[in-house]
Amino acid sequence: MNGLIREREALLGLHGRLMQRFGDIDGNDFVIDPWQRTAVDGGFGGDGRTAILEDSVVIERGAVLFSHIAGTALPPAATLHRPHLAGRPYEVVGVSVVLHPRNPFAPTAHMNVRCFAVNAEDQLYRWVGGGMDLTPCYLFDDDAVAFHRAARAAAPAEYPTWKQQCDQYFWLKHRQEARGVGGIFFDDYVGVDALDTALAVGRGFGDAVGNIVMAHKDDPYEASHRDWQLIRRGRYAEFNLVWDRGTTFGLQSNGRIESILASMPPQASWRYAHEPNAGSHEARTLAVLKTPRAWL
Amino acid sequence: MNGLIREREALLGLHGRLMQRFGDIDGNDFVIDPWQRTAVDGGFGGDGRTAILEDSVVIERGAVLFSHIAGTALPPAATLHRPHLAGRPYEVVGVSVVLHPRNPFAPTAHMNVRCFAVNAEDQLYRWVGGGMDLTPCYLFDDDAVAFHRAARAAAPAEYPTWKQQCDQYFWLKHRQEARGVGGIFFDDYVGVDALDTALAVGRGFGDAVGNIVMAHKDDPYEASHRDWQLIRRGRYAEFNLVWDRGTTFGLQSNGRIESILASMPPQASWRYAHEPNAGSHEARTLAVLKTPRAWL
Numbered sequence: 164m165n166g167l168i169r170e171r172e173a174l175l176g177l178h179g180r181l182m183q184r185f186g187d188i189d190g191n192d193f194v195i196d197p198w199q200r201t202a203v204d205g206g207f208g209g210d211g212r213t214a215i216l217e218d219s220v221v222i223e224r225g226a227v228l229f230s231h232i233a234g235t236a237l238p239p240a241a242t243l244h245r246p247h248l249a250g251r252p253y254e255v256v257g258v259s260v261v262l263h264p265r266n267p268f269a270p271t272a273h274m275n276v277r278c279f280a281v282n283a284e285d286q287l288y289r290w291v292g293g294g295m296d297l298t299p300c301y302l303f304d305d306d307a308v309a310f311h312r313a314a315r316a317a318a319p320a321e322y323p324t325w326k327q328q329c330d331q332y333f334w335l336k337h338r339q340e341a342r343g344v345g346g347i348f349f350d351d352y353v354g355v356d357a358l359d360t361a362l363a364v365g366r367g368f369g370d371a372v373g374n375i376v377m378a379h380k381d382d383p384y385e386a387s388h389r390d391w392q393l394i395r396r397g398r399y400a401e402f403n404l405v406w407d408r409g410t411t412f413g414l415q416s417n418g419r420i421e422s423i424l425a426s427m428p429p430q431a432s433w434r435y436a437h438e439p440n441a442g443s444h445e446a447r448t449l450a451v452l453k454t455p456r457a458w459l
Numbered sequence: 460m461n462g463l464i465r466e467r468e469a470l471l472g473l474h475g476r477l478m479q480r481f482g483d484i485d486g487n488d489f490v491i492d493p494w495q496r497t498a499v500d501g502g503f504g505g506d507g508r509t510a511i512l513e514d515s516v517v518i519e520r521g522a523v524l525f526s527h528i529a530g531t532a533l534p535p536a537a538t539l540h541r542p543h544l545a546g547r548p549y550e551v552v553g554v555s556v557v558l559h560p561r562n563p564f565a566p567t568a569h570m571n572v573r574c575f576a577v578n579a580e581d582q583l584y585r586w587v588g589g590g591m592d593l594t595p596c597y598l599f600d601d602d603a604v605a606f607h608r609a610a611r612a613a614a615p616a617e618y619p620t621w622k623q624q625c626d627q628y629f630w631l632k633h634r635q636e637a638r639g640v641g642g643i644f645f646d647d648y649v650g651v652d653a654l655d656t657a658l659a660v661g662r663g664f665g666d667a668v669g670n671i672v673m674a675h676k677d678d679p680y681e682a683s684h685r686d687w688q689l690i691r692r693g694r695y696a697e698f699n700l701v702w703d704r705g706t707t708f709g710l711q712s713n714g715r716i717e718s719i720l721a722s723m724p725p726q727a728s729w730r731y732a733h734e735p736n737a738g739s740h741e742a743r744t745l746a747v748l749k750t751p752r753a754w755l
Contacts, residue, residue, distance in 0.1 A: 196732065215731045226731070337710040393726065400727070401720075404700035405710055414633040414701055421732045424697075429730075430689065431696070433723035435511045435522070436492065 166280035166287060167256045170358055171231055174258045174276070175212075177365040178229040181260055182214045184369045188376055189221040198419065200232075206417065207234030213422050218429065221380045223265035226425035231256040237281055240412045244351040245281075248288060253281045257293075258365060261426040262372065267392035269379035270299035270306065270343070271399060273426070274368040275409075276361035291357040292350045294325070295368040296333055297375075298343030300395040301388070302448040306375045307344040311458040313371035314347045317363035322459075325349045330455040335402050340452045342402045391445050394437055396428035403427060462576035462583065463552045466654055467527055470554045470572070471508075473661040474525040477556055478510045480665045484672055485517040494715070496528075502713065503530030509718050514725065517676045519561035522721035527552040533577055536708045540647040541577075544584060549577045553589075554661060557722040558668065563688035565675035566595035566602065566639070567695060569722070570664040571705075572657035587653040588646045590621070591664040592629055593671075594639030596691040597684070598744040602671045603640040607754040609667035610643045613659035618755075621645045626751040631698050636748045638698045687741050690733055692724035699723060 182193045193214035202208030209232030216225040237253040239246065257277030264271070276293035295317075297310045315322040329348035334341055352360060403410045403426055413423035439445030478489045489510035498504030505528030512521040533549040535542065553573030560567070572589035591613075593606045611618040621643035629638040648656060699706045699722055709719035735741030 213731075217731055224729075337714075337716055397723070400696060401700060404697060405707065411701065418633075420633055424729060425731060427693070427729035430726060430728045432726045433520075433720060434725075435509075435513055435721055436717045 166254050166282075166289075167231070167278055170278040171256050173358060173362055174256055174278070175229060177276075177362055178212060178214070178227060178258050181258070181365065181369045182227045184373050185222060185225055185227065185260075185262060185376075186216070188373055188380070189216055189219050189225070191216060191219050193225070193227060196421075198422075200419065202234065207232045209233055211419075211422065213425065215425065219265075221264060221266075221269075221376065222262050224263045224429035226259075226261050228259045228422055228425060229257070230422065238412060238416065240408055241279070242281075242351075245288065245290075248281045248283055251281050251283050253279060255279045259426075260368065262376070263396070263428050264376050264380065266380050266382055267384050267388040268301050268303075268382040269376045270297050271396070271428070272297050272368070272372040272375075274365060274372075276365055278358065278361065289353070289357070291352045291361050293361060293364055294329055294332075294346060294348035295364055296329055296343055296346035296348065297372075298395075298399060299448065300392045301444050302344065302451055303379075306378075307456075307458050309375065310344070310346060310371050313367040314364070315459060317367040318347060318349075318360050321349065321352070321360075322347060333402065335398060335406065337405070338398065338401070340398075340449065341455050342399065342452075344451065344458065345455060390432070391439070393430055393432035394434060396431040397433045399428050400431045462550050462578075462585075463527070463574055466574040467552050469654060469658055470552055470574070471525060473572075473658055474508060474510070474523060474554050477554070477661065477665045478523045480669050481518060481521055481523065481556075481558060481672075482512070484669055484676070485512055485515050485521070487512060487515050489521070489523060492717075494718075496715065498530065503528045505529055507715075507718065509721065511721065515561075517560060517562070517565075517672065518558050520559045520725035522555075522557050524555045524718055524721060525553070526718065534708060534712065536704055537575070538577075538647075541584065541586075544577045544579060547577050547579050549575060551575050555722075556664065558672070559692070559724050560672050560676065562676050562678055563680050563684040564597050564599075564678040565672045566593050567692070567724070568593050568664070568668040568671075570661060570668075572661055574654060574657065585649070585653070587648045587657050589657060589660055590625055590628075590642060590644035591660055592625055592639055592642035592644065593668075594691075594695060595744065596688045597740050598640065598747055599675075602674075603752075603754050605671065606640070606642060606667050609663040610660070611755060613663040614643060614645075614656055617645065617648070617656075618643060629698065631694060631702065633701070634694065634697070636694075636745070637751050638695065638748075640747065640754065641751060686728070687735070689726055689728035690730060692727040693729045695724050696727045 196213045199210045211230035214227040233254040239249040259275035274295040281288045325347035329345040492509040495506045507526035510523040529550040535545040555571035570591040577584045625641040625644035628644045
């Protein structure tokens with residue numbers, strides 16, 4: 164655990180910055196649950212800081228997570244593009260954020276950046292993965308555009324490819340609809356500026372989502388808007404538990420359950436064959452989710 | 460589609476009986492959504508009757524499903540014990556029930572029976588699978604005992620084995636806890652009385668669960684009981700989406716989504732590292748779920 168000293172310091176800084184930013188918006192401090200875990204039986208060990216807002220004012224449920232772990236055998240799921248590194252000793256440090264705002268007009272937002280170092284026989288491999296994506300229950304085009312602008316600003320050259328990868332990854336195949344309006348998603352970035360790019364993604368996310376949540380946190384809403392929000396959060400739960408590689412891998416491999424499931428919505432609901440009324444804001448949102456769009 | 464005429468008629472009768480029973484308890488009729496599906500591209504076709512109670516009085520969400528389908532290639536997941544039949548033409552007719560009562564002291568209940576017929580080169584194979592299991596948020600020992608008595612009465616000789624299989628199947632590995640207090644679960648029953656056993660399971664479930672829900676539907680409760688119910692329903696959602704073979708297979712293989720997800724709770728919630736107070740009814744329930752018990 165000493166290949167990623169610079170990355171650890173930088174990502175701890177990002178963790179603090181995002182916690183501060185979203186805590187300021189909510190008006191309440193995140194509760195920090197620091198943890199340590201000793202590697203046993205070929206598993207992984209490390210430490211982390213899980214920061215949570217639960218049943219809060221603006222952010223009904225929010226998690227800003229830092230973790231730094233090392234293990235003796237890289238899981239195959241962690242390295243789709245470098246299968247020859249599966250099973251090698253590895254180290255990974257990352258920050259992830261999920262915010263479920265209370266107001267139905269404020270979108271759910273997610274960001275993750277993680278820096279890998281893997282020791283193979285011949286050399287030390289390093290790469291960065293991550294992304295940011297936005298999941299509105301009620302689509303506002305301006306928000307989607309602002310979010311994508313922030314994503315492109317963080318990685319201008321890679322944006323077109325990473326935007327497409329995001330649309331592909333956050334696809335609920337069983338519903339034939341996207342989780343949200345996308346953003347960027349990347350698995351395996353090895354540029355010399357990899358850490359700077361990860362930090363730019365994290366900061367860009369914080370600024371863009373901060374502005375969007377501030378803009379909607381006091382929008383007036385009714386019970387029917389809340390109902391639709393809970394149905395859409397049911398979809399979010401479906402994506403995380405059925406399709407998300409990180410979540411399903413974590414659940415099936417003795418990960419830290421409370422951190423893995425910190426991404427789940429505070430409340431969700433399911434209805435039989437629910438369809439929004441034709442022409443409604445709900446129907447327009449759903450139509451866009453069924454056909455991912457070029458926002459820029 | 461003509462190998463299971465007797466089974467179809469018997470299970471349509473069971474479907475009607477259960478719908479009537481639970482509709483009487485609720486005071487409202489189930490809404491029936493009949494469907495037909497034509498086989499395309501090596502998929503499956505058939506028909507079904509999806510009966511739903513949504514946001515209702517006693518049963519907050521309930522589904523009583525009948526389906527009868529045929530396909531050209533039996534999915535491997537459908538026949539763990541007969542791998543040589545995977546890929547053969549098959550027919551299956553079944554009934555399943557999931558009830559999520561509104562009162563937190565009334566348990567969630569699930570039952571499924573299905574009759575298979577598979578054409579292999581040498582002969583026609585038939586078997587029956589299914590089970591019944593109970594998921595209380597608040598454990599009442601008497602209810603668990605009554606439910607297990609009903610399960611044993613439906614299949615006295617097989618009960619000891621099927622009870623164990625149920626505890627094994629409905630295990631949330633990532634939580635190290637059972638979904639509920641079990642019941643029976645069987646994959647591959649070929650007795651000469653297979654259809655009668657399936658019907659006995661269905662009827663026994665209807666009677667036992669009817670009595671249990673009637674006993675608790677008017678229990679007084681407070682907001683804190685509802686909170687715990689929603690957290691436990693989150694676990695139910697986790698089981699269905701992460702571990703249930705029928706659900707995950709259906710979602711990943713172009714099944715009929717609305718029928719597959721009719722088992723989901725009407726509402727569910729997630730909290731970070733939630734633990735019930737020591738000595739509470741909630742804590743006692745959770746302790747029993749962590750160590751499945753012999754109820755009879």
